[in-house]
Amino acid sequence: MGVEGGNFFTTKFDSILGWARKYSMFVYPFVTACCGMEYIAAACSHFDIDRFGAGLTRFSPRQSDVLMIVGTISQKIAPVLKKIYEQMAEPKWVVAFGTCAVSGGIYDNYSTVQGADKIVPVDVYIPGCPPRPETVFEGIMKLQEKIQNQHQDWRWKK
Amino acid sequence: MEEIVEKIKELFNDMLISYEEKEMPVFIIKKEGVHDFVKFLKDNDFSILLDITAVDYLKWPEKKEDRFEIVYHFFSLDYNQRIRVKFSLKEGESSPSLTPFYKNANWLEREVYDMYGIKFKGHPDLRRILMYDEFKGYPLRKDYPLKKRQPRLEGLKDD
Numbered sequence: 001m002g003v004e005g006g007n008f009f010t011t012k013f014d015s016i017l018g019w020a021r022k023y024s025m026f027v028y029p030f031v032t033a034c035c036g037m038e039y040i041a042a043a044c045s046h047f048d049i050d051r052f053g054a055g056l057t058r059f060s061p062r063q064s065d066v067l068m069i070v071g072t073i074s075q076k077i078a079p080v081l082k083k084i085y086e087q088m089a090e091p092k093w094v095v096a097f098g099t100c101a102v103s104g105g106i107y108d109n110y111s112t113v114q115g116a117d118k119i120v121p122v123d124v125y126i127p128g129c130p131p132r133p134e135t136v137f138e139g140i141m142k143l144q145e146k147i148q149n150q151h152q153d154w155r156w157k158k
Numbered sequence: 159m160e161e162i163v164e165k166i167k168e169l170f171n172d173m174l175i176s177y178e179e180k181e182m183p184v185f186i187i188k189k190e191g192v193h194d195f196v197k198f199l200k201d202n203d204f205s206i207l208l209d210i211t212a213v214d215y216l217k218w219p220e221k222k223e224d225r226f227e228i229v230y231h232f233f234s235l236d237y238n239q240r241i242r243v244k245f246s247l248k249e250g251e252s253s254p255s256l257t258p259f260y261k262n263a264n265w266l267e268r269e270v271y272d273m274y275g276i277k278f279k280g281h282p283d284l285r286r287i288l289m290y291d292e293f294k295g296y297p298l299r300k301d302y303p304l305k306k307r308q309p310r311l312e313g314l315k316d317d
Binding site: 075110113 | 288289290297302304306307308309310
């Protein structure tokens with residue numbers, strides 16, 4: 001905007017905001033199937049998801065940043081998932097947790113959505129049936145990396 | 159338990175097609191006798207209806223005259239014994255409903271209707287239970303295409 005080095009502030013602010021956001025993810029677990037057990041294992045003290053700043057589970061989409069799709073998405077629940085995604089406030093990210101949410105898995109049949117990305121945009125895919133907690137943390141670290149390097153959406157620029 | 163089986167053989171002689179002793183007593187009966195048969199079972203301590211399901215014999219190796227077969231499982235707490243009752247149905251034919259005798263038959267029959275399209279005569283609220291209402295066809299029928307997909311579009315379109 002005519003000011004020399006004007007981008008300096010926005011890039012620095014981007015990285016500060018990214019740093020703050022990546023360590024305070026409020027997770028909304030959309031649990032529909034057996035992967036929920038592994039999510040609970042990852043969230044509880046033995047593996048402790050709170051080390052990554054994702055420990056504060058919110059069971060309301062309006063208070064959460066990360067939509068974690070844990071389990072099989074059937075055709076019947078697809079509109080619900082879409083609605084929950086739309087209820088979440090920006091900025092928001094989506095994690096597909098487990099093979100069923102990633103691609104439909106073994107359920108290649110009439111009743112199952114072949115991957116949650118058919119319904120909502122997915123940022124990180126965590127494979128496994130179900131994924132071990134270590135795999136979940138790998139996924140969460142990948143998401144943190146993505147949040148850190150994300151260029152923020154500056155509304156006042158529009 | 160043997161007394162009950164003997165009694166059934168005696169009472170329902172004309173309705174009974176065959177009787178087998180497998181992991182539990184298996185009765186194959188005629189469709190007309192279902193209500194009487196089930197009423198007899200209910201009055202003789204078979205107080206629990208475990209399951210209602212159906213079989214589609216469309217692609218069975220040996221051709222069957224009737225396409226569907228309904229399978230009931232009952233359980234008796236007094237005898238600690240299960241019992242299986244089967245009867246066959248032609249395509250398009252409706253089956254008698256067990257809702258007058260067993261309350262849980264309501265949902266079980268809705269499931270059979272949802273998956274096989276078999277109508278139950280006398281059912282109070284026969285509609286789909288597992289699939290959504292817009293779903294076309296009956297997915298567990300053998301002539302339902304394996305790869306056919308019917309995504310539910312409600313609420314998914316961007317307006």
